[in-house]
Amino acid sequence: MLLQRVITALVLVALLLPALLAESLLPFAALTLLMIGAAGWEWGRLNGLRMPGAVAMGAAIALTCGLAWLAGWAVAAPAAVWWLAVAGWLLGGALGLRAGPAAWPHAPRVARLALGWLMLSVAWLAIAAAKQRGLGFILSAFCIVWAADIAAYFGGKRFGRRKLAPSISPGKSWEGVWSGMVGVGLLAWGWISLEAVWPAIGPSVFAVMLRQAGAFGLMLGIVALCGLSVVGDLMESLAKRAAGAKDSSGLLPGHGGVLDRIDALLPVLPAVMAFAGA
Template sequence: MLKTRIITAFVLLAVLLPILFFLPPVFIGAFFLVAVLAGAWEWSRLLNPDAPRAAWLYATFCLVIIFVLLALQNVAWQFSLLLLAVIFWFFIAPFILAKGMNISLQKLRPFYVVLGLILLPATWFAIVFLRELGLVFLLSAMALVWVADIGAYFVGKAFGKRKLAVQISPGKSVEGAVGGLVLCYAYALACVFFLPFESTIFGAWAIRFGWVPMLLMVTLLTAFSIFGDLFESQLKRLAGVKDSSQLLPGHGGVLDRVDALIPTMPIAAILAGLV
């Protein structure tokens, strides 16, 4: 399993790194578009595993939404999609997560169908917007999610005692979440001190609003990266599966790898728009 996991990671890096550093930005958009469509396919399979054709239609419909919004060339429509996603994560997702496993996927299936067609395209538009601000801007925002995950894993392993969401993800602990947040603070400060201010969202916020608002922004993004992870874990448990798919051998599915990015990218895009 470890060997398969490493091989898959190397293949993905071999594809992604040249796209990031040697090709025009449109190729990054294309790469993440494929990832979003794969995520849409997995989302549909989680909701209705006995309807494989519906999963392809769902991914196609997700693609149509993205293309229509691009064709309209109206930033207000794209912003509205991002805002809908952010509103969900702020005001609806916490109540869904608070229910734990005491909700019915069958009853909420229509809601989740519509939800995926908002969250997944919004994630793609957020990534494209952040890339337009700069490659380092995008990568530094995405890296915050990975830093939070690394910090939570190692601190949780060493000191984790109190469960964060025992029904949804028994392996996550309060101590791990705090450890991830502290590491994110260190990471954000390093970005401010060692990179040009305008090249990252952390530097831009520190200059525009000050240190305390910048750290509050980091707290917000870190918290919602955890929300995204928990939300996908809850959906998988409701669907009765361990992984969203087997598209990435050794890693599970695409949603398993990008779950924390789904809330953080739209929120980061909105916050970046403020500066």
């Protein structure tokens, strides 16, 4: 299993890194469009669609994103799109997590599929728009989720006492969430310090938020982004638990599916674009 994880991770890095470093948006947009279509296929399967329907779901999401790209939204989507996405995640996340896995299959399937279509399409728009803001910006956006996840894991193992959502993800604790926030706060401080001596990397999410909202606004933004990353993770766990699935698919050997790798990014990316004043 460990060897599989390492090999898969190396292949993903080999594909993503050149696309990230390319000046043109095209390679990165095309690669992530393929991934978001695969995630749509996984979401359809988790919500009861058989193979033809799940494939159509993924294709519909990829087509939606492609049309938005042609319309110029991958470069400059209206700011209202990001804020509506944040509001939708807060409201939908609160309702879904409160209802729990038992209630999820009883929600109308069309509503669950539409939710997946919207959240994946907007996330792709956000990732394409973040790429346009520069390498430092998009890497720091990714690192928010990675740092929160790593810090939450170790903080939860060391200090975890109070369960966050035992019916959805028994391993998560409130102490882990707080540890994740501390981890991202340290990352922000370190990244901003790095930019001061190495400006070539380009402005990060943290520097843009600091400039837009000041130090206090940056701290509030970090808390909000970490909270949203937890909501994204839990919502995917909710759908998997309701479907009786351990992973969203087996597309990424050793890692599960695409959704398993991007679940926390789905709400964070639109929020980053909203908070950065895009």
